[in-house]
Amino acid sequence: MPANLSATLRSLLKAKQTASLIELRLLQEVARTLPTVSASGSSKNTVPTLARRRTLKCPRCDRRFARPVHLGRHLSATHGRRKKKAA
Numbered sequence: 001m002p003a004n005l006s007a008t009l010r011s012l013l014k015a016k017q018t019a020s021l022i023e024l025r026l027l028q029e030v031a032r033t034l035p036t037v038s039a040s041g042s043s044k045n046t047v048p049t050l051a052r053r054r055t056l057k058c059p060r061c062d063r064r065f066a067r068p069v070h071l072g073r074h075l076s077a078t079h080g081r082r083k084k085k086a087a
Helices: 003-033 068-078
Strands: none
């Protein structure tokens, strides 16, 4: 392989990596500025669901969960206990 070709390929690869990083940064910036829509339908800038804090602690171990349904699933699967049904 000619030295010229390997230098060209290396240059193209570097350019693609740089473009990918720039695209990723741009997408992250755009995602931060987009409003999120809540369940009630109102639009507001809030913390994305994925970044929600895990505030529900399992009473039997140290695991924490962001949603009650996840805690209930953990309790039944890990500790063999089912969550009580609401009357």
